Amino acid sequence: xxxxxxLEGVVEMGHGAxxxxxxxxxxGLFVAAFANDTLTGEEDxxxxxxxxGRIAMSxxxxxxxxxxxxxxxxxxxxxxxxxxDIAMGGADPKYLSASFILEEGLPLADxxxxxxxxxxxxxxxxxxxxxxxxxxxERGKGDGVFITTAGVGVVREGARLSARNVRxxxxxxxxxxxxxxxxxxxxxxxxxxxxxxxxxxxxxxNGLAAAILDAAPGTRAMRDPTRGGLAAVLNEIxxxxxxxxxxxxxxxxxxxxxxxxxxxxxxxxxYVANEGKLVAFLPPDEAEAALAAARxxxxxxxxxxIGVVTADxxxxxxxxxxxxxxxxxxWIAGEQLPRIC
Amino acid sequence: MKYVEDFRDGRIARQIAAQIAxxxxxxxxxxxxxxxxxxxxxxxRYGVKDLLPPNVRMIHGPGCPVCVxxxxxxxxxxxxAKRPGVTLCTYGDMLRVPGSRRQSLLKARAEGADVxxxxxTLDALQLARANPEKHVVFFAxxxxxxxxxxxxxxxxARAERLENFSVFCNxxxxxxxxxxxxxAPEIRAxxxxxxxxxxxxxxxxxxxxxxxxxxxxxxxxxxVVIAGFxxxxxxxxxxxxxxxxNEGRAEVENQYIRAVTRHGNETAKALVAExxxxxxxxxxxxLGDVPYSAFRIRDAYADYDAERRxxxxxxxxxxxKACDCPKILRGAAIPTDCKLFGKQCTPQTPLGSCMVSDEGxxxxxxxxxxxxxxxxxxxxx
Numbered sequence: 001x002x003x004x005x006x007l008e009g010v011v012e013m014g015h016g017a018x019x020x021x022x023x024x025x026x027x028g029l030f031v032a033a034f035a036n037d038t039l040t041g042e043e044d045x046x047x048x049x050x051x052x053g054r055i056a057m058s059x060x061x062x063x064x065x066x067x068x069x070x071x072x073x074x075x076x077x078x079x080x081x082x083x084x085d086i087a088m089g090g091a092d093p094k095y096l097s098a099s100f101i102l103e104e105g106l107p108l109a110d111x112x113x114x115x116x117x118x119x120x121x122x123x124x125x126x127x128x129x130x131x132x133x134x135x136x137x138e139r140g141k142g143d144g145v146f147i148t149t150a151g152v153g154v155v156r157e158g159a160r161l162s163a164r165n166v167r168x169x170x171x172x173x174x175x176x177x178x179x180x181x182x183x184x185x186x187x188x189x190x191x192x193x194x195x196x197x198x199x200x201x202x203x204x205x206n207g208l209a210a211a212i213l214d215a216a217p218g219t220r221a222m223r224d225p226t227r228g229g230l231a232a233v234l235n236e237i238x239x240x241x242x243x244x245x246x247x248x249x250x251x252x253x254x255x256x257x258x259x260x261x262x263x264x265x266x267x268x269x270x271y272v273a274n275e276g277k278l279v280a281f282l283p284p285d286e287a288e289a290a291l292a293a294a295r296x297x298x299x300x301x302x303x304x305x306i307g308v309v310t311a312d313x314x315x316x317x318x319x320x321x322x323x324x325x326x327x328x329x330x331w332i333a334g335e336q337l338p339r340i341c
Numbered sequence: 342m343k344y345v346e347d348f349r350d351g352r353i354a355r356q357i358a359a360q361i362a363x364x365x366x367x368x369x370x371x372x373x374x375x376x377x378x379x380x381x382x383x384x385x386r387y388g389v390k391d392l393l394p395p396n397v398r399m400i401h402g403p404g405c406p407v408c409v410x411x412x413x414x415x416x417x418x419x420x421x422a423k424r425p426g427v428t429l430c431t432y433g434d435m436l437r438v439p440g441s442r443r444q445s446l447l448k449a450r451a452e453g454a455d456v457x458x459x460x461x462t463l464d465a466l467q468l469a470r471a472n473p474e475k476h477v478v479f480f481a482x483x484x485x486x487x488x489x490x491x492x493x494x495x496x497x498a499r500a501e502r503l504e505n506f507s508v509f510c511n512x513x514x515x516x517x518x519x520x521x522x523x524x525a526p527e528i529r530a531x532x533x534x535x536x537x538x539x540x541x542x543x544x545x546x547x548x549x550x551x552x553x554x555x556x557x558x559x560x561x562x563x564x565v566v567i568a569g570f571x572x573x574x575x576x577x578x579x580x581x582x583x584x585x586x587n588e589g590r591a592e593v594e595n596q597y598i599r600a601v602t603r604h605g606n607e608t609a610k611a612l613v614a615e616x617x618x619x620x621x622x623x624x625x626x627x628l629g630d631v632p633y634s635a636f637r638i639r640d641a642y643a644d645y646d647a648e649r650r651x652x653x654x655x656x657x658x659x660x661x662k663a664c665d666c667p668k669i670l671r672g673a674a675i676p677t678d679c680k681l682f683g684k685q686c687t688p689q690t691p692l693g694s695c696m697v698s699d700e701g702x703x704x705x706x707x708x709x710x711x712x713x714x715x716x717x718x719x720x721x722x
Contacts, residue, residue: 259342265460266699323572324351325388327709330688 011106016136029112030098030132033119038095038130046130048095051154056091058082059150067110067144069188071181071199075117077275078147080204081226083125086151087206088222088278090159090213093125096151099133103142114145125204127151153206159213163240165220168311171287172247173280175208175294176201176302178230179258182272187261198257203276208299212278215293216286223279228332229271233279234317235331244312247329249322251306270319271332281309348571349387357576358392364583371397373582374672375540376519378405378700379570385709387572397579400672401702403518403627404542406483407434408670408694408701411624412658414511415440418480421509421651422446422454428472430457430465431480432487434698439691441659446480462494469498469506476505478647481512486544488512488636489609492616495642507647510638513623515545516553517634521625522671523561536672538582540575541567543597550605554593562591569597616642624655626694627670666693669702676706683707 014021023041031041038046062078079096086093098118102111122129129149180201187196205224213219221241225233230252234245254269262269276299282290287305294300307319317329365371375381381401384390390399403409419440422429429446436446436458450456455475459465462479469477481491491508498506519539541554546567554565564585568578578596585592595601616639623635638646647653660667664686665679676682676695686692688704695701699708 256342263342263345321386321388322349322351323354323387323389323392325391327386327388330708 009108011102011104011108011111011136013104013136013138015102016134022134025134026132029115030134033115034122034129034132035119036128036130038128039132043131046095046097048130050094050152053157054155056086056089056153056155057150058085058089059148060085061146061148063143063146064185065143066185066188067114069200070184072202072275073114073117074145074147075114076121076202078149079118079121079125079127079129080202080275082149082151083127083204083206084224084275084278086153087204087209088161088224089153089155090161090209090219090222091153091155092210093127093151093153093206096122096127096129096149097131097133098129099148100135101142101146101148102134102136103144104136104139106144111145114147121204125206156210156213158217159219161219161221163221163223163237166237166241166243166281166309167220167283168243168309169284170220170309171282171284171305172234172245172307172309173212173282173287173290173294173303173305174225174230174253175205175278175280175300176276177253177255177258178225178274178277179254179262179269179272181275182229183258183261185273186265196257196261198255198261201274201276203299205276205278205299208294208297209278211293211297211300212280212290216280216282216290218283218286219290220281220283222281225274225277225279227273229269229273230279231268231270231317231329232331234329237281238312238315238317241309242313242315244310244315245307245317246310246320247307247317248320250320251304253302253304270329345571348569348573350573353573354392354576357573357580361397361576361580361583362394364580364587365394365396366587367396369396369586370537371583371586372400372535372537373397373540373579374400374402374522374536374538375568375575376402376404376515377540377542377545377570378408378698378702379543380540380568380575381405381702381705382700383570383572383575385705388709389572389575392576393579397583400536401669401675401705402522402539402672403625403670404484404515404545405670405695405698405700405702406487406513407438407698408666409513409518409625409627410435410438410482410511410694411626412440412660413624413655416444416658417653417655418509419444419446419449419454421478421480421647421653422449422456423452424651426474426476428455428457428468428475428477429480430459430468430477432460432482433458434700435480435482437691438694438697462490463497466494466497466503466506469503470501473505476507479506479508481508481510484513484515484542484545485548485613488613488617489548489606492612495616495638495645496612498645499642504644507645507650508638509647509653510617510636512617512636513625514634514636515542515549516557517631518625518628519554520557521628521631521634523557523563536563537586538564538566540578540582541565541593543568543570543574543600546595546597546601546605548606548609551593551595551601551603552605558591558593564591565593567593567595567597567601569600615639625670627667661692664693666695666703669695676703679703
């Protein structure tokens, strides 16, 4: 009876007004889906006991359009995005918060689907969503739903990962194919009417990151190449560590469907977003062990060592092209836009 | 990716490179202009320059659709976008090009104008059908490649009596621009732009064919090789140009035989002729006024011509005086000659149109070739 209501109707202003409707929404939807002892819907905060050690904390806002896309949805992204940011610091993610800004008129069935997807993603990643918030904005003032998650995790003993730690001679590992998420999103957006079997790679990376760190405890830094793609991550690290990099185009894993879509749209997979891949910077003597560990993990089957870190005061990232030339891999400027001619 | 990767094979590239190196004459300069931004992009993206001998120099031409649009025309589009009730849509690259007073379509959008990016003219028509309360203007730019789709949109709009749709036409013609580069006295006077041969357009030639280049190959005694956009196409075409120059020939040769015929796509040409006619004059950025170098919408389609419908006229545009885009577009300067390059003007903060599009020479230099440019930049400081 109560459940049936969640399948019909839409988000109304009352769902964020602090009254009975809001309490129903919280209890009937969020608390039920995220089912854990800490989240009761009765408290204003979660009270947690963390194991001793250093804590990693991160937060991220999610505003994706469309809300549902091949391979995932905004809910799975919101959980995995924050889980991955914590995991990239060498930490084991434990608890998340989730804050929802709902637009008046959002079908409750969509919200229910998103929340169920968050619960599933949290279970898969081994984290709990322990506190949250809900606001409703008038129709036209949001894009269906915006979700902000924050999270904490416990940093593993001895891990010292930082964007500043990378040194000349280090090896660069990517955990799989580049550009799947961005192409899946673009293909499902209005205006790009083409069919592709590419699905988002949206996934939690904490298991894979732990496997790499077990095999290569000296790992200098890890990043998940989301917005701006691999090119952005490489340039960020080059800036922070004061080094250059040379990658090999021939070593870069890209699915044929992604390469084809990029070809048609005039995009470059190096700049296209990923949501379930990581880049690791490894001391040379641990690189092969890290590669073997990544490939043994279900999310790292296509992992590859794609290049080396160089001493370079200009901090340039360069690529040896398949064609036999060299070119720079610069940051992206603004949005990557399709070419005309 | 079969049929694409075949044209990016590094092994074959090295073979052609060896052949070029063996055939160039040491005492000769080979100054080759690639007209199209698509070629500029391929040359930088694949590192083609690294495979050429030092006396084969590539000069980047004006064939970048967003680069050659004069600021005055862009200002008109921005002004149109700001009118209440108007939805202005165009291809992606155009959105970031700076107009006068540091305006751009993206900035206009941030300030409240309804500006949309579309991937096809049919998407623009669909926007008009779906939003009858808005007037949808398609800001049409580009060479012969993008003109037929605009013609299709105009024909469909008229057939459907779609009253809330119009086109702001800025379609330009390649052969007229090449002739102008070779003819303009100030360009001929400048020794820096001596050109020994042309890499002819790829996609443009698919539409117009090889025949339109025959006139100036003969008239100006310059060899033309129509080249595909893949890096091996470019390499092979350079070899063909080197051979023509060595043998003293000035012919139109077609390297891109898998797509280009002598007369091109007759259906597309007929469509274009039905909807457009030659404009007596059009201003190009970098080239100035070029007679009969652009299309205007025929009177039969006047209702769908945004310029007539909204009574638009071109105002005085403000160019950044230090910006060398005009010279770069003529091939009279290279990006690193410009004082703004890599300093005030970067892809993030473009001051000139050549820094915006991937096909623009400045963006290509900045994005892919700064390493080679770096020592020169320091020397200039």
